[in-house]
Amino acid sequence: MSVSTSATRGFARPLIVGLLAIVIVAVLGYAYASPYLALDRLKRAADARDAQTVSEYVDYPALRESLKEQIGGLLTRRIEARASGNPLAALGAMIGVALIGPLVDAYATPDGVAALLNGMPPRGDLHQRPPTAQDASANPSAGGADSAPAPAAPAPATPSTAPPQPPQTTAGYRGINEFAVTYQHGVGDARYSAILRREGLFSWKLAAVDLNAN
Numbered sequence: 001m002s003v004s005t006s007a008t009r010g011f012a013r014p015l016i017v018g019l020l021a022i023v024i025v026a027v028l029g030y031a032y033a034s035p036y037l038a039l040d041r042l043k044r045a046a047d048a049r050d051a052q053t054v055s056e057y058v059d060y061p062a063l064r065e066s067l068k069e070q071i072g073g074l075l076t077r078r079i080e081a082r083a084s085g086n087p088l089a090a091l092g093a094m095i096g097v098a099l100i101g102p103l104v105d106a107y108a109t110p111d112g113v114a115a116l117l118n119g120m121p122p123r124g125d126l127h128q129r130p131p132t133a134q135d136a137s138a139n140p141s142a143g144g145a146d147s148a149p150a151p152a153a154p155a156p157a158t159p160s161t162a163p164p165q166p167p168q169t170t171a172g173y174r175g176i177n178e179f180a181v182t183y184q185h186g187v188g189d190a191r192y193s194a195i196l197r198r199e200g201l202f203s204w205k206l207a208a209v210d211l212n213a214n
Contacts, residue, residue, distance in 0.1 A: 035179035035196050036171065038204040039117075046114035049133045054110045059197070059207040064108040066195075066208035067122070071100050074124040074211050099126055106130060113206065119167030119183045121192045121211060179204060 045053035115130035167183040177198040184191040195208040
């Protein structure tokens with residue numbers, strides 16, 4: 001009986017070790033993939049304007065502070081570049097920075113998050129607002145079944161009539177607790193990043209933007 005028990009224990013021990021190894025690998029794999037999964041869920045929810053789900057994946061206070069800092073810096077650099085010692089331009093820069101609140105508030109919303117994750121960041125224009133879901137549905141692609149008949153002598157196609165192309169994206173860790181998605185529409189175009197930060201072992205939230213990504 002003791003021989004049988006020893007044999008059973010000898011068989012069970014490597015099995016338990018193997019199972020533990022599988023569990024550890026699975027946990028580490030899920031931990032590594034967790035920001036990619038969070039980003040996918042966030043983008044789907046933002047595109048659907050599912051405010052409740054978006055709020056689960058966005059740290060709005062942190063995002064608002066980041067937007068305020070980034071937009072303020074972008075606006076200041078843009079106006080200072082045009083100032084050339086003009087005191088009125090410098091005054092305009094200070095006034096512009098003081099008025100960025102509405103633009104920040106517009107992007108710290110499900111509409112703004114959807115814009116950030118679809119290659120449409122704030123550009124320093126105080127009148128800019130992210131497109132809403134209604135805007136997208138009210139602006140179908142040209143040339144659809146319900147479009148008006150073409151004129152007898154159609155004008156040559158221009159780049160403005162072509163549908164906008166999605167931005168090129170790259171994603172990866174910037175550290176153990178930070179994950180960035182970088183967007184660029186084309187070679188030479190400005191890039192920007194949406195930054196997710198870890199909360200706990202598997203949870204991630206959009207917490208910042210970098211409008212001057214390298």
